Amino acid sequence: MSTTRTLRPxxxxxxxxxxxxxxxxxxxxxxxxxxxxxxxxxxTQHLDGNPTHTTYREVIHRHWRAS
Ligand SMILES: [Zn+2]
Structure with a gap:
């Protein structure tokens, strides 16, 4: 028998x-x-000080709850 699990923000x-x-x-x-x-x-401020640094990665942290 399996248990249904949910995961939500x-x-x-x-x-x-x-x-x-x-x-x-x-x-x-x-x-x-x-x-x-x-x-x-x-x-944009980092780019102002470092004109060759033109690529960035966005990091989003979102907390989730499992039940
Ligand atoms: Zn940089």
Whole structure:
């Protein structure tokens, strides 16, 4: 007999979804922030100081609950 399992985004978690940007050229990264704009601003400022660092990876952390 199998048990049905579910997995869904955690709605009651005290930690919100966070966004961060990683520079794929040098490995530098922004701090995780619940506002995407903070990650976006970090990337544009990083580009200002490092004009050849033109590729980035977005990292999103979202908490899930299984039952
Ligand atoms: Zn960089």
């Amino acid at each position: 955690e709605a009651e978690c005290a930690t919100p979804v966070t966004f961060a940007m990683h520079c794929t050229v040098c490995g530098a990264a922004s701090r995780p922030d619940p506002e995407f704009e903070a990650a976006h601003d970090w990337a």
